[in-house]
Amino acid sequence: MRRPLITFTTDFGLADWFVGTIKGVALGISPQAQIIDITHSVPPGSIRAGAFALRSAFRYFPKGTIHVAVVDPGVGSNRRAIAVRTRNYIFVGPDNGVLSWALALEKVVAVHSLDHSEYFLPQVSRTFHGRDVFSPVAAHLANGLPVAKLGWKLPSHVRLPWPEPELQDSGIVGEVVYIDHFGNAITNLDTASLAEATAGKQVEVLLGRKRVGSLSSCYASVPKGRPVAVIESSGFLEIAVNGGNAARALRIKVGTVVTVRSPR
Amino acid sequence: MRRPLITFTTDFGLADWFVGTIKGVALGISPQAQIIDITHSVPPGSIRAGAFALRSAFRYFPKGTIHVAVVDPGVGSNRRAIAVRTRNYIFVGPDNGVLSWALALEKVVAVHSLDHSEYFLPQVSRTFHGRDVFSPVAAHLANGLPVAKLGWKLPSHVRLPWPEPELQDSGIVGEVVYIDHFGNAITNLDTASLAEATAGKQVEVLLGRKRVGSLSSCYASVPKGRPVAVIESSGFLEIAVNGGNAARALRIKVGTVVTVRSPR
Amino acid sequence: MRRPLITFTTDFGLADWFVGTIKGVALGISPQAQIIDITHSVPPGSIRAGAFALRSAFRYFPKGTIHVAVVDPGVGSNRRAIAVRTRNYIFVGPDNGVLSWALALEKVVAVHSLDHSEYFLPQVSRTFHGRDVFSPVAAHLANGLPVAKLGWKLPSHVRLPWPEPELQDSGIVGEVVYIDHFGNAITNLDTASLAEATAGKQVEVLLGRKRVGSLSSCYASVPKGRPVAVIESSGFLEIAVNGGNAARALRIKVGTVVTVRSPR
Numbered sequence: 146m147r148r149p150l151i152t153f154t155t156d157f158g159l160a161d162w163f164v165g166t167i168k169g170v171a172l173g174i175s176p177q178a179q180i181i182d183i184t185h186s187v188p189p190g191s192i193r194a195g196a197f198a199l200r201s202a203f204r205y206f207p208k209g210t211i212h213v214a215v216v217d218p219g220v221g222s223n224r225r226a227i228a229v230r231t232r233n234y235i236f237v238g239p240d241n242g243v244l245s246w247a248l249a250l251e252k253v254v255a256v257h258s259l260d261h262s263e264y265f266l267p268q269v270s271r272t273f274h275g276r277d278v279f280s281p282v283a284a285h286l287a288n289g290l291p292v293a294k295l296g297w298k299l300p301s302h303v304r305l306p307w308p309e310p311e312l313q314d315s316g317i318v319g320e321v322v323y324i325d326h327f328g329n330a331i332t333n334l335d336t337a338s339l340a341e342a343t344a345g346k347q348v349e350v351l352l353g354r355k356r357v358g359s360l361s362s363c364y365a366s367v368p369k370g371r372p373v374a375v376i377e378s379s380g381f382l383e384i385a386v387n388g389g390n391a392a393r394a395l396r397i398k399v400g401t402v403v404t405v406r407s408p409r
Numbered sequence: 410m411r412r413p414l415i416t417f418t419t420d421f422g423l424a425d426w427f428v429g430t431i432k433g434v435a436l437g438i439s440p441q442a443q444i445i446d447i448t449h450s451v452p453p454g455s456i457r458a459g460a461f462a463l464r465s466a467f468r469y470f471p472k473g474t475i476h477v478a479v480v481d482p483g484v485g486s487n488r489r490a491i492a493v494r495t496r497n498y499i500f501v502g503p504d505n506g507v508l509s510w511a512l513a514l515e516k517v518v519a520v521h522s523l524d525h526s527e528y529f530l531p532q533v534s535r536t537f538h539g540r541d542v543f544s545p546v547a548a549h550l551a552n553g554l555p556v557a558k559l560g561w562k563l564p565s566h567v568r569l570p571w572p573e574p575e576l577q578d579s580g581i582v583g584e585v586v587y588i589d590h591f592g593n594a595i596t597n598l599d600t601a602s603l604a605e606a607t608a609g610k611q612v613e614v615l616l617g618r619k620r621v622g623s624l625s626s627c628y629a630s631v632p633k634g635r636p637v638a639v640i641e642s643s644g645f646l647e648i649a650v651n652g653g654n655a656a657r658a659l660r661i662k663v664g665t666v667v668t669v670r671s672p673r
Numbered sequence: 674m675r676r677p678l679i680t681f682t683t684d685f686g687l688a689d690w691f692v693g694t695i696k697g698v699a700l701g702i703s704p705q706a707q708i709i710d711i712t713h714s715v716p717p718g719s720i721r722a723g724a725f726a727l728r729s730a731f732r733y734f735p736k737g738t739i740h741v742a743v744v745d746p747g748v749g750s751n752r753r754a755i756a757v758r759t760r761n762y763i764f765v766g767p768d769n770g771v772l773s774w775a776l777a778l779e780k781v782v783a784v785h786s787l788d789h790s791e792y793f794l795p796q797v798s799r800t801f802h803g804r805d806v807f808s809p810v811a812a813h814l815a816n817g818l819p820v821a822k823l824g825w826k827l828p829s830h831v832r833l834p835w836p837e838p839e840l841q842d843s844g845i846v847g848e849v850v851y852i853d854h855f856g857n858a859i860t861n862l863d864t865a866s867l868a869e870a871t872a873g874k875q876v877e878v879l880l881g882r883k884r885v886g887s888l889s890s891c892y893a894s895v896p897k898g899r900p901v902a903v904i905e906s907s908g909f910l911e912i913a914v915n916g917g918n919a920a921r922a923l924r925i926k927v928g929t930v931v932t933v934r935s936p937r
Binding site: 418421423424425426427428429432433434436437442453454483498513522536541666 | 682894904
C-alpha cells in the first residue's frame with residue numbers, strides 16, 4: 146500500500162531545529178507518513194517565493210499528496226489557517242496567498258478553516274504554527290481525516306496577484322518572477338503567451354533594453370559565459386548564462402523587465 | 410508497526426557527503442529505520458549550539474526515538490562516546506555536553522560508554538566517528554539492541570553549564586543563548602523565571618540598556634520593522650523584529666544581556 | 674523486505690524546489706523507494722566535486738543501492754545519459770565523468786545508454802533532466818527494471834582524469850582535490866602512495882613550501898588553532914586546523930601543492 150505523502154515548503158531554513166521538529170510531530174501522529182521537503186529556504190517571509198516554489202513542484206507528486214506551505218509572517222495574529230481539497234491534492238497553510246498560485250492550477254473542491262484544536266498540538270505557541278498547527282493537521286489528514294472535519298467551510302481563499310505579461314507595440318512584456326540557485330532568472334512569460342505573441346516567428350529577447358538573443362533550445366546552445374534565453378522546466382522563459390550566474394553577471398532582480406519581440 | 414526513528418543533530422553541514430554517508434551506514438544495518446535530520450548546520454564545533462538545538466527539538470519526537478548528536482571537535486582523541494537511556498528516548502553522542510541540555514529535561518535511566526567495537530563499522534577512522542561509530546550504534550539500537558550491551562555503565566555524563574538568569578535589583582537579568590535563521594534572539598529567560606520575577610505585572614524588556622518594549626503576544630503585534638519581545642516556541646523570551654532580522658538590526662550576539670523589569 | 678534505496682548527488686542546491694520535485698517524481702513511480710540525499714550542494718557545474726562526493730560516499734550504502742548523480746552543465750545538448758551496473762550498485766547520470774571516480778572503485782558489469790523514453794516523464798524539458806529523465810529512470814530501476822532495458826549497451830563511459838601524485842626527488846607530490854565544509858583540505862595522497870613513498874619512516878608534510886608538521890593521528894593532536902595533517906575518513910592525507918578552518922587560515926585552494934617527504 147502506498148504510504149501517505151506530506152510535503153513541506155517553508156522559510157524555516159535548515160540552520161535550526163525547526164524542520165526536524167515539524168517532522169517529529171507529524172510522525173508522532175502519522176507513523177506511516179512519508180515526508181518530503183520541497184524547500185525550507187524560501188527567503189524569510191517571502192510569500193511570493195514560497196508560492197512560486199509550491200506552484201512549480203506540486204504537480205510532480207502522486208495524487209493524494211498533502212502539500213503544506215508555511216511562509217507565515219502573520220503567525221499568531223488573526224490571519225486564517227486553511228486546508229484546501231483539490232481534485233488531486235490537499236493543501237494546508239496560512240491563508241495569505243502562499244497556496245494560491247498552486248491552487249490556480251488545480252480544481253478546488255473545498256476550502257476549510259483550521260478551527261478544531263483537537264487536531265493541533267495540545268499547546269499552541271504564538272510563534273511556531275508550523276509545529277503546533279500545520280504539521281499535526283497534515284498528519285491527521287495523512288491518517289485519513291476528511292478536510293471537512295477541520296473547521297468551517299469557507300467560500301474562498303486569499304489569492305496572490307500573478308503579474309500577467311502585457312502585449313504592447315514593442316512586443317510581449319513580462320518580468321522576472323524568481324531567481325534560482327544557479328542565478329537563472331525565471332520570467333512570467335509562459336509558452337502560451339509567447340506562442341500567441343510571436344505566432345511561431347523568430348524572436349529576440351530583451352533584458353531591460355539589452356538584447357539577449359533569440360530563443361535557444363538549451364544552455365549549451367551558446368558559448369560558455371554567454372547569456373541565453375531558454376524555456377525552463379515549468380514552461381517559462383528564462384534568462385541564463387551558460388556555465389555562469391545570470392543574475393550576478395547581468396544584474397537581474399525579481400521585477401526586471403523582459404521583452405520578447407520580432408527582430409528589428 | 411511503527412518503524413524505529415533515528416534523528417541526527419550535527420555540525421557536518423550539507424555541502425559534502427557526510428550526512429548522506431551516515432544515513433547509508435544506518436540503513437545498511439537497520440533497513441527499517443526512519444531517519445530524520447534535526448539539523449546539520451550547527452556552527453562547526455559549537456557544542457552549545459548543538460546542545461540547544463537538540464534540547465529544543467527532542468520532545469517533539471515519538472517515545473523510543475533514538476537521538477544522535479555529533480558535534481565532536483575532540484573526535485579521535487580520548488574523549489568518551491556514550492549512549493544514554495532516558496524514560497522516553499535514547500541519546501547517542503560524544504560525552505562532551507552536547508547531549509546534556511536535553512538530558513536535563515529527561516529522567517536519565519542509564520549511561521553507557523560505547524566500548525564494544527562489534528557495533529561500529531569494521532574500520533574506524535580517526536576523523537569521522539559519526540559514520541564509523543555513532544551511526545552504526547544508533548542503527549543497532551534501532552534494531553533493538555539494549556543500551557547496556559554497548560559498554561560499561563557510567564555513573565554520570567558531562568554536563569554543559571546552563572547560564573541561569575539572575576534576579577537583581579534592576580529586574581531579572583539573562584542573556585541571549587541562541588540566534589536563529591530569522592535573526593530572532595532567544596534568551597535564557599523562561600516563562601517560569603519571568604512569572605516569578607514579575608508576578609504577572611506589566612514588564613519592560615531591555616536589550617543591553619535599550620528599551621525594547623513590553624512583552625507582546627506575537628510578531629505582528631508591532632508595526633513592521635519594529636523590535637518586539639515575545640515568548641518563543643520553547644517558552645523562552647525572544648527578541649525579534651517584525652518582518653526583519655533582529656540580530657542584524659539590533660546588533661545582538663550570543664551573550665548580549667537582556668533584562669526584564671517593572672517599567673519605571 | 675528491504676526497500677529499494679535511491680541516492681542523489683546533485684548541484685541543484687536546496688534553495689529552490691528542484692530536489693523536492695525529483696523526489697516526488699521518483700515516489701510517484703516507485704512508492705516503496707527510500708530516497709537519501711548524498712548532497713545537493715555540489716558547486717554549480719563542478720563535475721569534479723560531484724564525482725569526489727559520490728566516490729567518497731557510495732560504498733557506505735547497502736548493496737543494490739541506486740546512485741544517481743546529476744551535475745550536468747550539458748543538459749539538453751547531445752551529451753549522453755547512462756546507467757551503469759557494477760558488482761554492487763547501479764549508477765545513473767550524465768556521461769560526463771561525474772560517475773567515473775566511483776566507477777573506478779567498482780567492477781563495472783554493463784554500461785547502457787538511456788534511450789527508451791517510456792522510462793522518462795511523458796514530457797522531457799531541455800533544462801531539467803534530473804526531474805524528467807534521471808529520477809524516473811532510477812525509480813523504474815528501483816521497481817526492478819533491468820539496466821539493459823534502458824537502451825543500447827555501450828563499450829565504455831567518460832572517465833574524468835584523476836590527478837595522480839608524483840614521486841619526485843623532493844618526496845611524493847600531490848595536490849588538494851577537495852575542500853570540505855569545515856575548511857579541511859583533502860589531497861590526492863592516499864595511504865597506499867604514502868606508505869610506498871615513506872616506507873613507514875617519519876615524514877613531514879609541506880603545503881606549498883610551508884611545513885605543516887608530521888602526520889598526526891587526529892585533529893586534537895595539536896593545540897587549538899594549529900595546522901595538522903591527518904589521514905581523513907576516506908584514506909587521503911588532509912590538512913586541517915584544530916578547531917579552525919584550514920582553507921581560510923592557510924589560503925588553501927583546490928590545486929594547492931602538498932608534498933610529503935622525509936624531514937631534512
